[in-house]
Structures are given as C-alpha cells and as structure tokens.
Amino acid sequence: MHSRRLRKFLDGLGHPTGAELLMYSDGELSGRKTRHVRSHLHHCWQCRLELEKIGHAISDFMDSRNVEASQFPPPLKWSRFGLLLRLATAGDITSRPLWNLWPQFPRRGVAAASVALVAAALWLHFSSVAPVSANDLLSRAETSEIKAAQGVNNPVLYRKIDFRFRSSSRQAGQAGAIESWTGLKLLPAHHRSSAPFWPQFESVLRRNRMGGHPLLSAAAFAEWRNSLPGRRDNVSRGKWRDGREAITLRTVAHGLTGPGTILESTLMVRVEDWRTVQQSVRVQGEADIQEYELAEISAVVTPMSSLDASIFGTPRTEVPSRPAAPLSSTVPARLPANGSADTEIQVRYLLHRIRACLGEDIAVASNSSGRVSVDGIVESSARKEELLAALSQIATLEMRIRTFDELRPAASPVPRALALRTPAGAPAVESSVPPIERALKGRVSGSRILELSNSAVSLSESWMAESWALRRLESGFSAEKVDKLSGAGRKMLAEMVRDHASAILAGVSASEAEFRPYAAPEAVTSQESNADAAAWPVSVRSLFDAATGAADLVRALCTGSGPSADAPADPIRTLDTALLEARAAAVRVRDNADTIPRPVTAPK
C-alpha cells in the first residue's frame, strides 16, 4: 500500500514521453493516462512547450499538405466514374454466394440440404429460370449502348428497324421500316419512317413515358416499367430470329387502362453483346388491341461529324446553292387555275404529311413565272421514292430530288464511321457543371439529374425542329400570299400550323411536367395574350421566339453550354417560366389555327 502511493508520487514527478503527448493530443490515451497527462500539464511548463511544438509540427504538416493539394488538386469532374460504375455493375452480375445470404445460419448443414434441393429445382425448371433479373438485364443492355459509344467522337447510333403493326380488328398486318439516329451523348433521338402507323406509334410512346428516347432502348423500357403502378415480369431465354441466343423480358402492366395505354411490352436482348434487338408493344386501342413490333435490321455507331446536320432537325432557312445537276425527275409544269400559292401550300402539305418538313434538306420555292419547285437531297433512294410518290399527284411541279449517292457518287449515306476514332491526345472537352445539376444536387440523385437533363434536351430538340418548320411556313407565306390562297389552301395551312403547335405543346408540356416538381411553389403566370398576338404571322413568330428561347435555355441549363451563358439564380424557376410562356404561346396558336391564316390587313 505504502509502496503503491510512493510509485504514484514518483510517476507524478516524471514527464510524459513525446509519443504520450502526441497520443494525448490525438485522444488516443486511456482515461487514466489522459487524466494523468492533463494534471501533469497543469504544472509543467516544459511539457506544455513540448505539446505546443507538436501542435506546430502538425500545423506545418497540414500546411505543407494543403500546398501540395493546391498544386495537384483532385479532378473537378470525375466524368468517367459514373460510366465505370455502371460497367462494373453490369460486368459483375454474378449470383451472390448463398453463404452470404444466410450469415446467421450454420452454413454447412443448411447449405448442403439446400444445394441439393435448389439443384433439383433448377434442373427441373432450367428452361424458365432467368440467368439475370429484369433489372440486371436492363442494366446490361443500357451499358451495352454506352460501350458501343466508347472511342467514337460524339457518337450517333444509326439503326434500321423492321416495323410491324397488327390490330385485333383487322385480318392483315402492316409492315414498314424505321431509320433511327440516336445521339449517345446528349443528342436527341431522331426517327424517320414512311409507315402510316408510325405517327400513331409515336404518340403511344409519348403517352407511356417512352417518348424522346431512342427506339429499342432499354432505358426507355425501364422508364416505362418503373412508371407502372403494378407489373409482372418474366425473363426467359430463347433465340432471336438469326438463331443467336437471346434473353427476353416480358413486362405486363397492371392498373392502367384507357386507349393508348401500353398493356404489355417485350424486350429481347442478344446475349452475345447485350444489345436490344427486338421489342414488341401491346396497346389498348379505342376498340381493339394493337400490336407493334420493332426488330433491328442493322446498326452502326458513327461520329456526329460524319452525318448530315439536317438529320437531327437542324433548321435550314434557305436552300444552299448547289452545282447545277440534271433533273432526276421532272414533271411537266402546268399551273393550276388558282395560281402558284395554292400549289405551293399543297406541296408543303404533302411534305408535312410525310414529315419532310422537320429539317430535312428539302426546299419548296416558287419562281417569278409562278412555277413551284421542290429541291432536296435525301438520305436514301427509298426516301426519294417516298417523296416522289407523295408529290406525284401534283402535275405542275418541278422536282429535283437527289440522294447522296447521286450527288456524290463516292460518298456513302451511312458513313463508315466505325473506323473513325478520336485522335490520340486530342484535348478532352471540359464543360462547367450544368446549372440544373447545381440546382438539383442534394435534392435528387445524380442519375435522376442526368435522366432529367437528357430527357429535356431531347424534347427541346424535337420542339425546336417543329418550331423551325412552323417558322419556315410562316416566312414562306406572307400576309399577301395568304390572301391569295383559296379556302382549301387556307385549310391546309391551318392544319399544318395546328400540327406543329400541338407538337411543340406536347414537348414543352412534357418538359414542364418533368421539372415542375422541383420548381419553387410560387404561382407562375404567363404573359397575357392580346388581340394582335393571335394574328398571322405575329402569333407564329411569338411562338417561335418562345419555343426556341425555351429550347436554348434547356440546352444552356442542362448541358452547361449554349447562348445563355449566365446561369440564373434559380435555374428551375427560370426554366419553368420559359416553358410556361412557350406552352401558352403554343396553346394560343393551336387553338386559333383556323383563324390565324386570316391576316390582319392595315386599314386603308
């Protein structure tokens, strides 16, 4: 007892070591030793000085470290990580060991019995058991699309798709083809089809949250599937039409009814490369069940630079001058009695019906002698035939439609893109963090932000193309020219205006619905319309301005580029306001389409 007191007294006199002082400052000493060192420091200036030195040393180290960190900071954008994560997710889809699912059970006994049972069950049901889950399958298919884009600068996926339609009310089915260009880096999907049931299918896709996505897209399928209130999935193994192994995901929707609703959809993914090769969609019609089927015919990934800009709806206001070439198809000109204005509107209307007004390189003009001519370059001979067939009913027309092959024999309509790669050492294009991402960060996940941005950019490109088509229509038909139109001509003009306004309205409304949940709850009011705003061409111009302004804003806010370089303080609210204005303008034009082509003439 006595010796213990003595030892304690002597310990109290001894100084803590440097290591003990460091541990004390780091909070690593035990409670008793901490109390001892603390009481020692109360009366020992020497140790307090030592402790201070330790503090300075730590401070020096941290300063040096900070200097180093400022010279070699971590990357601001870890742009590749998202992709790596997804690739890792897709690449590691292997079944988890059963051991890890039952960590709490005695492993050997349970597993031995279970393995036997499971093996028997697997053997019996092998043909119907999916090697992957529905989500894993979709994830792999999405990753396959990303992988396809690797190594190609600004890649675009070009696909030819076999498109079939069947209705329960008709005996025979219909068939057609779709050409699809999908920008794999924030570019929109662009489709072209001559099939008469294509517009109807597009509206089905839009209605079921698949609009704006590429066709045969696992992402679109996943978005629709996730939006369902209830569903039943079935994944099965089979073979595609070419005999190669494939996995099919069949999702049956529960709880949704009404015309235009997708009741069931099937996605077939080729095992070899996890590419989606076929999709079928079963839709509730007005009084029938409609079935659409899309199957890939061919696919190629190509750089954007090798494609004609008009494919993505890039507007062209004037026909570029081209070298004179022999007319590939000329119809003897015979002017109708009601003049060239009616002929021109009829031509535009026919082109509008086959969606040749959305940025395709086709121009309609009437010359001084009153002749109407159509001048254009199209992608393929099939498209050329389609145009010629559509316009053949107008006798008094000069047509100069050529394919790329005819124009430049050496060029190929679908470029040999796969051989092209980004040059080694080319500087990576770095852009700032998009304002939308900054605004939504912390409120929603990064993947949701990306999804929102992609969807918005895609939709905006679509309504931009429609806006330019409307603008071209407006600039081609001045008030004087509209005056010369017959009643039928005016009706055609009104219908085209209404179609474009409706398409703009659909795109803008869809974007609005996407962003509205994240906008501030204050009421947003649009500008009041006035009488002049409903008159041709003022209303169309104001719609064009509002829609293209909103599209520019979407691009600027969602991609961090574009004309609106200065990010607003509240990007969501700014976007919401712009979309609301565009929507109001579109509604105004659509609802007044029948009266709009009646120009306001100045009082005499």
Place this chain on the structure above:
Amino acid sequence: MQSEAVRELKDCWGQVARGELAESADLERAVGEVFVVLRDPIYRYVFSTVRNAGDAEDLTQETFIRLLRDLRRGHAIENVKAWLFRVAHNLVIDFSRRAPVPESLDAAANQRMTEGVPDPSPSAEERALDSASRCRLLRSLAPQERRCMELRAEGLRYREIAEILGIKIPTVQTTLDRAIRKIVEQRNA
C-alpha cells in the same frame, strides 16, 4: 454528410446481405454517394504516394469500383472509410511495384511544365521558396511516416491506421512520434 452517405451504404449492404436488395441500382447509387464524399481524401492519400494525377485518379476510381464489387458479392464492410483506405493503400503498393514513382513532387511539377500544362503554383519568389521548403518537409518523411501522417490527417484512429497499413498499433504510435520529431527538427533548422 459523410456519415450520412456511409450510413446509407451500410443500410444498403445490410439489405444485400439479407437478400432484400436484389437490385444493383440502389447499391450503385449508394456507392456513388460515398464516392462523392470520400473521393478527395482517397485521392490525396493515393497521390501522396504515386505523385501522378492521372494515376491517382485511376487508382481512386478503382478503389470505389472494388467497393461496389465487394458489396455485390455480399461481403460485410463494417468500417467503409477504413476499408476504402486499405484498398487504396494496397492498390498503391501494387502500382508502385509495377511503375516507378517520381522522385519528388518537384519532379512531378516539372513533368507538368514539360507537358505544357500551366503550373498553378504561385509565381512570386517568396511563395516559391515557401512552397519548396514545404515540399522538403514532406520529403523528409519516410514513406511509412508519410502514410501514417496522411491517414491521421484524414481523421483515422491509430487502430484504423494499423489495420490499413497492416502494422501494429504501437508501431503507428512510434512512427507518428518519429514523423513529428522530424518536422520539429526541420522547423528548428
């Protein structure tokens, strides 16, 4: 923020372990969120050894990819932060065996200059001298001392540092003490 992301990841792992979370999307999202919180500390640690920004970036990303893979395999990770540092440390050691590491940060800076990347270090003479002396201070530490100091600077306990580096706790104590004494000597010199 950090603890929230780590807690969410643990919840996710718990669900995976119980077989409740068969989907990869949630796990991927959780790892993504942990990445946002811990990528810079891991990067700094990796960079302090490999001394090359590109390699540090690759190894940092690989560290988190391994986290995802391990979680998908159902492995239990109790201390996510320490686990990440341990994996990063192992990756760095493997990397150092394969590729020569630049002699110093000055060498790395010179390399950047020759690559045509503007040197962000201050141009004023006194700041350059200060920077050089700080580089010397860091270079005066042995690799193991530097690693211990880096990990401690990231807020890891001695026990965690010992686990990460595969050494005993008393070794961590003496290594840190030695490193501090070296810095004090540098300061006095």
